[in-house]
Each structure stands twice: as structure tokens, then as C-alpha cells.
Amino acid sequence: MESEDDILGVKIRRAPVTASNEETVAIDIEHRPDLVLSVLEMDQLVNAKQHTKFGRMKLTRGIRILLWSLRIYVIMMVLIVMLQILQTVNGAH
Amino acid sequence: MDGLPEDIHIEDKPLASKPVQPEGSIPEGITHEDIDRALDRLAIERARQSSGSGLVFLRRMLPLWLLIGPGVLVFLGENDAPSMLSYAATGARYGIGFFVPFILLTFLMGYIVQEMTVRLGAVTHRGHAELIFDRFGPFWGRFAMADLVIGNFLTLVTEFIGIRAGLSFFGIPPVVAVGGGMLLVFGVIFTHRYWTWERATMGFALFNGLFVPAALLAHPDWGAIGHTFLTWSPFPRGGLFKPGVMLLIMSNIGATVTPWMLFFQQSAVVDKGLQPRDIRAGRTDTLLGTLLAAVFGIAALVATAPLFQHGINAQNYQAAQFAQALQPWIGRVGATLFALGIFEAGLVAAMTISTSSAYAFGEVLRKPHSLNRPFWEAWPFYGILLFSCFAAGALVLIPNAPLTYIVLVVNVIAVLAMPPALLFLVLLVNDPEIMGEHTNRRLGNVAVVSVVVVLVLAGLGYGIITVFPRLIAGI
Numbered sequence: 001m002e003s004e005d006d007i008l009g010v011k012i013r014r015a016p017v018t019a020s021n022e023e024t025v026a027i028d029i030e031h032r033p034d035l036v037l038s039v040l041e042m043d044q045l046v047n048a049k050q051h052t053k054f055g056r057m058k059l060t061r062g063i064r065i066l067l068w069s070l071r072i073y074v075i076m077m078v079l080i081v082m083l084q085i086l087q088t089v090n091g092a093h
Numbered sequence: 094m095d096g097l098p099e100d101i102h103i104e105d106k107p108l109a110s111k112p113v114q115p116e117g118s119i120p121e122g123i124t125h126e127d128i129d130r131a132l133d134r135l136a137i138e139r140a141r142q143s144s145g146s147g148l149v150f151l152r153r154m155l156p157l158w159l160l161i162g163p164g165v166l167v168f169l170g171e172n173d174a175p176s177m178l179s180y181a182a183t184g185a186r187y188g189i190g191f192f193v194p195f196i197l198l199t200f201l202m203g204y205i206v207q208e209m210t211v212r213l214g215a216v217t218h219r220g221h222a223e224l225i226f227d228r229f230g231p232f233w234g235r236f237a238m239a240d241l242v243i244g245n246f247l248t249l250v251t252e253f254i255g256i257r258a259g260l261s262f263f264g265i266p267p268v269v270a271v272g273g274g275m276l277l278v279f280g281v282i283f284t285h286r287y288w289t290w291e292r293a294t295m296g297f298a299l300f301n302g303l304f305v306p307a308a309l310l311a312h313p314d315w316g317a318i319g320h321t322f323l324t325w326s327p328f329p330r331g332g333l334f335k336p337g338v339m340l341l342i343m344s345n346i347g348a349t350v351t352p353w354m355l356f357f358q359q360s361a362v363v364d365k366g367l368q369p370r371d372i373r374a375g376r377t378d379t380l381l382g383t384l385l386a387a388v389f390g391i392a393a394l395v396a397t398a399p400l401f402q403h404g405i406n407a408q409n410y411q412a413a414q415f416a417q418a419l420q421p422w423i424g425r426v427g428a429t430l431f432a433l434g435i436f437e438a439g440l441v442a443a444m445t446i447s448t449s450s451a452y453a454f455g456e457v458l459r460k461p462h463s464l465n466r467p468f469w470e471a472w473p474f475y476g477i478l479l480f481s482c483f484a485a486g487a488l489v490l491i492p493n494a495p496l497t498y499i500v501l502v503v504n505v506i507a508v509l510a511m512p513p514a515l516l517f518l519v520l521l522v523n524d525p526e527i528m529g530e531h532t533n534r535r536l537g538n539v540a541v542v543s544v545v546v547v548l549v550l551a552g553l554g555y556g557i558i559t560v561f562p563r564l565i566a567g568i
Contacts, residue, residue: 036123036131039138041368044218046124050459054219054227054527063520070513071236073549077509080556081502084336087559 129465130366133159133288137371160374161381162291163214163361166445167207167354168200168382169298169389173442174255174435175248175503176348177304177393181415181431183341184394188401189317190327192345193391197322199349200387202547204379205540206515209522209533210355211375214362216531221359223456225517228524237352237517238457240510245353245450247503249485252446255439257489262416262432270436271486278443278482282475287364287464298441301389303434308392310427311399311419318395339555340505346551347504348390350544352514353449360452364463369531396423396431443482451478509552515545 042048059067140155183192210221217224222241226234253271260270284290321327329338358379367375397415399422416432423431448464454477455462461471468475519541522533533541 036127039131039134040127040366041218044127044130044366044368046126046461046463049218054217054224056230057228057520057524057526059229066516067233067513070516073552074240074509074513077552077556078506080559081505081509084559085502 125467125470126461126463126465129286129288130364134366134368157374157377160365160367160371161378162295162365163358163367164207164211164375164378164380165382165385166291166294166298166361166441167358168203168379168386169295169301170357170442170445171203171349171351171354172301172386172389172438173248173252173348173446174259174439175251175344176390177435177438178255178415179341179344179348179504180390180393181397183345184397185400185405185415186337186341187329188398189314189395190321191325191329191333192341193318193321193394194325195342196345196349196390196394197387199346200383200390202346202544203349203354203386204383205537205544206350206518207354207358207379207383208376209518209537209541210359211362211367211379212372212528212531213518213522214359215367215369215372215375216529217527218363219359220363220452220456220462221356221518222453224359224521224527226457228521228527229517233517234457237514238453240514241352241356241453242450244351244503244507244510245446246481246485247506248351248353249443249446249450249481250488251503252439252443253486253489255435256443259432259434259436259439262428267490271489274440274443275482275486277440278447279479281444281448281464281478282468284464285467287361290464291361291365294441294444297437297444300437301386301434301441303430303437304389304392304396307419307423307427307430307434308395310423310430311396313395313398334554334558336558339551339558343508343551343555344504346548347507347511349386350511350548351504351507352510353446353507355514355518356453357445357449360449360456360462364452364465372531393431393434396427399423443485447478447482450481451475505555508548511548512545512552515541515548519545 036045043052137156137159140152140159143152143155180196213219213221213224219227222234222238225237229237253274256274257267257270260273261267280293281290284293329335331338333339333342362375397419400415400418403422405418416428416435419431420428451474452462454460455471455474458473460473462474463471466474519533519538522528523538525532
């Protein structure tokens, strides 16, 4: 199915590679890189990705509490691991 | 549009700021990375549409063969030196019993989690670190990166410990072993293609299967293995709530479910160029990796079970010592396979984990971050990869490091860092703004929340037993 896209200001109509044209694409792709667009999705292009950013997710109060809780959990548990290492080192001596 | 296939048309309507490209040159906006990725996609399309002669089965398998890679690599990469040593230590201390089905359960948890990274990568075409920074902002992104960087570096150190220890069985000096391992990892800069790197690393990764013949040489009791899968018994002596057992439980979970795997697989899916219609193949890839890694991991446990049966204390064994201690029961060949397996485990993990760090840095710093780029185009990406390997390898050459304890603790730290990483994953994969119709279903959410609960409970259990050892002893 043909579609129309706007890649970095260039209007491009494109269609998926089919059995009838894929050999031509394979031969030409390195000489005519615009054919890249026939097999890659729009937001797979490196420069298209650099120009687009996903916006910030809205973090609800519940999500913030979860994020902080797990962060505190990690810090506490790392302290416990360090405690066990110290116990082991002291035990070895 | 001379030279274009009939159904591809480009309108000659460039914006003023975008100069018209001379014939034959690369148009602005298209990079070599895009071209390489497009060539890989083209091979997949050709395989899918192939109507030529040949066996039907092989024709059907060809697209899958082209699409597999990230899932197999992430799981065989995670069957790394500390993981295989954790399985070996488990087999030597507790034999065939509770831990055999437990390891399978941990791989099931691994599959549940990793499948989500396939969807995230194929739908958004963004790496995990990039998505976290975009959607949660730099404040939370930096926490995630700190967990990843610290965990990856410590794990990389243990990979070089594995390389060194595995080759020490053959009398190879540490400097030669570590230096040789570094050179093999550094080979990445000569590939220039994700595809080449992926296939070469997968070739190395298949040697993880060396643990299977080593296990067979141990003449395992198949009846006992079947029994333990059905009953999850015998339990470790004294029960599960002992510091040593809890440490092994945490190590075995950390041998399968770790933050670097999330970052690596999603970035590799993006670098490989997977698209939403490849998600099913991505799942098959992940399942294949899960099954291979589970079999190889359990094989490492089974291979060292003779040490438990003969009452040999392997508590402070390192890789080469495991191989030497096993020699009377699995022979020189078996011991050699075991030592080579540890070397391979360290090497493949060093390749994948250093790549995971490089991807994450490239994504966050918005620098080129693809194995499809040559070194001069993406030197910060390759620089991170090479520097992390070099620093980790150099640390391993410091004499008298407590190696076995370090490798066990690294896996424990990986488990502790996992719940926050999973929370980011769950929120992203349930985000309809970026995932559209590919958001998690209810069953997927129940499964991943169960994994988070198991990890948090295991961590808390470990913490309580460590801080209050007498509390549990008194029960």
C-alpha cells in the first residue's frame, strides 16, 4: 500500500518493496540511498530520530511514590550488601 | 526518477534549507547507518517474499534466521562467567534438587521481561536509555544510568575474571588471557556492520553449550533430575532461609534477570532494524535464547553435582579450581570443556555488556551509537566500549582479589537494581502514546508485576537474614 511521508522536508511517496521490484532495489540501494525509504520506517532514519523526541510522560503521584520507594529500596539494600562484605572481610581476619 | 522501481516516487520538493543532492551522492538526511540497516531489511524482505525452489521448511526458516540475534545474544550473554560460576557453586553445594527447577523459573522470568524490550524497540525504534530520558526526564534517567553503569562495570570485571580463570586451567598467564580477551572484544571496531558483529558474537556464544557435554560426562541421575522438576525437592539442608542459601538464590536470579539485558536487547533490536511486524520473530528469538541458556545453565549445575555427592567443599572455588576438582569424576575432557565454557561465558558477556554500556551512553548523549557505523563516525560510542573493557580487564590483573565472592555479589547487586529498572519498563510498555496497539495486555502486566514482587521479596529476605541472622535461626 502506497503512503506519503515528509522526511526532512522532502515529500516522498513510497510503497513497500515487492517481489517485482526488490531486485532493482537491491542493486540500486547503495547508489541511490533514497531507496532506503522503501524498506525502513520513517522513524528508523537516524536524522529523523535526532529531530524528534518523545515528550515527557506525566508522572502521577502514585508513580512518583513508587519510583522513590524503589530508589530507597536499592540504596538500603546496597548498604546491606556492603555490610555483609564487611562482615565477611572481618570474619576472614 | 530514473533507476527507481516503478512504485517508489520521490517528489522534487526540497525545502530551501535542504540543498538538492547531486546525482549519486547520499541525500542529506540519509546516513551510511541507514543504508546498512536498509540492506539488512531488504534481505529479510527478499527471504519473506522468496518464491523460488527449495525445501518449504528452509524457505520458512530463512526470515527467522535473519531476524534472530538480540534474544539469543542477550540470554547467552547473560549466561556469563559469574552466572555459570553461580550455577557451578550451587551444584557443588546442593547437588541436584530445588535449584534445578528454580533456575528454569528464573529463565521464565527473564523471558517475560525481555519480550517487552523487543516490542519497545521494534515499535519506538529507540533504545531503552533514550526512552527513559525522553519519557521520565533526566532526573530519573540519571538514576537508571547510574544503576546500569555501576552494574555493567562490576559485571565486566567479573567477565575478565572468568576469562582469566578459565584459561588458567590451561596454564595461560593472566596477562595473556586478559589481553587476548580484550583484543577479541576490540575486534568490534573492524566489523562496521551490526550484522557481522551479531553473527560473529553468536558464533562465539554457541560455545556456551560446552557445559552440556561436561554435564553428560558427569553421568547425571536422570531419575533424580526428573523428580526434582516435578517436586522441587530435595530442599537445601536447613531450609531456604539461611544466608548462604539466600545468597545463592539471589545469585541465580541475578544470573538471569539483570538491568543490562533490558538496555542491550532493546538497543540491539533498534540497531538490527526490527519493525512491528517482526515482533513475533523477536519473541521466537527471545524464547530460543531463553531455552538455550536455561539448558546450558542447568548443565553447569549438573556438571558440578559430583562435588556435592562426594562431599567436597567447593565454597571458595574459582573457575579453574572447579574444573580441576571435577577432573576425577568427569575426566580431563570434561574438565577442559568446563574451563573453556567459563572462558567463553566471560568473553561473550564482555562483548555484549560493553556494547550495552556504549549503546546507553550514545543514546543519552545523542551521539552516533550503532555498530553499523565505522569507528571514525562513532568514536565516542566505540570509545566507551573499548575503555570500559580496558579498565575492567586491567582491574582483574590486580593480584589476590577475592574472585569467587566478587562474582556472587555482582549478581546480588544486579537483582537489587532490577525492580526500579522493571518499573521503568512496565510504565514504558504500557504507555499508549509510544506503543499504540502494542501495549501490554493484562496477563503480561500480571506476569511482570509478579516478577517485580519476587525480586523485591528475595531482596528483602536477603537483607533481613543478613542484618538479623538470629531472627530466622530462632524461628
